[in-house]
Amino acid sequence: MEVEIATIGGYEEVGRQMTAVRAGDDIVIFDMGLNLSKVLIHDNxxxxxxxxxxxxxxxxxxDDRVMSELEGDVKAIVPTHGHLDHIGAISKLAHRYDAPVVATPYTIELVKQEIKGEEKFGVQNDLVKMEAGGTMSxxxxxxxxxxxxxxxxxxxxNPVLHTPEGSVVYGLDKRMDHTPVLGDPIDMKRFREIGREGEGVLCxxxxxxxAGRKGRTPSESVARRHLKDVMTSIEDYDGGIVATTFSSHIARVKSLVEFADEIGRQPVLLGRSMEKYSGTAERLDFVDFPDDLGMYGHRKSVDRTFKRIMNDGKENFxxxxTGHQGEPRAMLTRMGRGETPYELEDGDKVLFSARVIPEPSNEGQRYQSEQLLKMQGARLYDDIHVSGHLREEGHYQMLQALQPQNVIPGHQSMSGFAPYVSLAESQGYKLGRDLHATSNGNRITLVE
Structure with a gap:
């Protein structure tokens, strides 16, 4: 059976992920993402x-024009998780393919919301839920x-396409967390089995x-302990404390909500994406928030809440x-510009339970946001966070578990591939032979 990979997006940047695998006449598309930084540099x-x-x-x-060169039919569009760099283009591109979108229940719900908000295209693809551990022909x-x-x-x-020539494992995005705050641990047992079944892992x-960071990525439980330590240390502060994190990071939001209650403050979630991700997770029973937890996304509702906080006392909330990356229209950025009823004062605390995404426009926006907050006297607590991505030792473990015949690095720029290429070469892979560093729009033939 012929097997080839089309590297469509995310092979020259972090963002707009899209990869197609053709096995015989069957094609599966993994991810259809958005590069948000390319949008944010434009106003409105x-x-x-x-x-x-x-x-x-x-x-x-x-740019999915390379799909016209693949001889076969698309049988499924498979987003790996609910981040916009993996699902944000489904509402723009999926209607071109007569294939269902297949994903886990939470991801499907987020895809459904993306499609509902789409105003240009009518996306009629079937949305099919499949749990982790599930299979389909x-x-x-x-x-x-x-x-x-x-x-x-x-x-x-991580989706796996099992073919008669071996398995293709699509490894975006993960860390090895054996003690997660929400959900089940990573299934390393199954990865090891896949590496030794049938024809093994083709790619x-x-x-x-x-890939260039030493050691292993810490568990989310480590970030939870770090966050608790920081919040306990400022428990006696009688002014304003504000926190920001990735809206989609439900485990972190859960920890913030619980620790707010422990230090005697009422948590409230503010911002459109904060309301969307947490509201969806609660509705699908992935997380159990307090009944009285307020979630407000609409601008007027947010401003009303800020007024209530100022009237009742900032020390109680x-x-x-939203706004951990300094996004221009996010809540924290508006607070820094003085565009909300919430008044930051000298000594107020702002907790960044997130890391800056290492991309120039993000870094610039975050720097500007921090300067605005500091000008109002805010004290910043930075990097209360652990990454969602593997470091060196995790990559070694995955290669050992899967023992793949071919490796394709992704989710980075060409310079970002370099540490992984070196790591893979140390394990016996050779660039141009079974280690394929590639760019957007290319096709790699694995079996002719």
Whole structure:
């Protein structure tokens, strides 16, 4: 059976992930993502009203023209998890393919919301839920499997396409967390089994985000302890405390909500994406929040809440807000610019339970946001966080578990591939032979 990989998006940057695997006449697309930084550098861009061709020209979504060169039929579109760099282009591109979107329940719900907000295209693809550990047939000879992984969003998986020539494991995005705050640990047992079943692993496509960092990525339980230590240390402060984190990081939001209560403050979630991700997780029973936890996304509702906080006393509340990357229209950025009823004062604490995504526009926006907050006298607590991506030792463990015949680094720029290429070469792989560093729009033939 012929097997080839089309590397469509996310092989020259962090963002707009999209990869297609053709096995015989069957094609599976993994991820259809958005590069948010390409959108944020433009003022007041509303992607839901834009044509896909304009977004492709901006570099915001994958250029999927290479798909016309693949001889076969798309049988499934499979997003690995609910981050926008993996699902944000589904509403713009999925309607071109007569195939269902297959994902875990939480991811499907987020995809459904993306499609509902789309104003340019009518996306009629079936949305099919499959749990981690589940399988489905792809044509007559191939099978799709979901393996549970841990990441900075709940209900994440690594999909595996089993073919007669061996398995293709799509390894974006994960860390090895054996003590997660929410959900099940990463299923390393299943990865080891896949590495030794049948023809083994024909190809492993790997996320290289932290490949140059030594050691292993700590568990989310480590971030939870760090966060508790910080919040306990400022428990006696009688002014304003504000926290920000990734809206999609439900485990972290859960910890912030619980520790707010422990230090005698009422938590409240503010911002559209904060309301969307946490509200969806609670509705699907992935997390159990207090009954009286307020979640407000609409601008007027947020401002009313800020007024209530100012009237009742900032010392009684913990606003958990959007804006950890300094996004121009997010809550924390507006607070820094003095555009909300919440008044920051000298000595107020702002907790960043997130790391800056290492991309120039993000770093610039975050720097500007921090300066605005400092000008108002805020004290910043930075990097109360652990990454959602593997470091060196995790990568070694995955290669050992899967023993893949071919490796394709992804989820990075060309310079970002370098540490992973060195790591893979130390394990016996050779660039140009079985280690394939590639760019967007390319095809790699594994079996002719």
């Amino acid at each position: 861009v509303e992607t839901e009203r834009m044509h896909s061709l304009d977004l492709i020209d901006m570099g915001a979504i994958p 792809i044509g007559d000879k191939n099978e799709l499997e979901f393996v549970n992984v841990t990441h900075s969003v709940i209900d994440a998986i 492993y496509i790997e996320d290289c985000t932290n 913990l606003p958990i807000v």
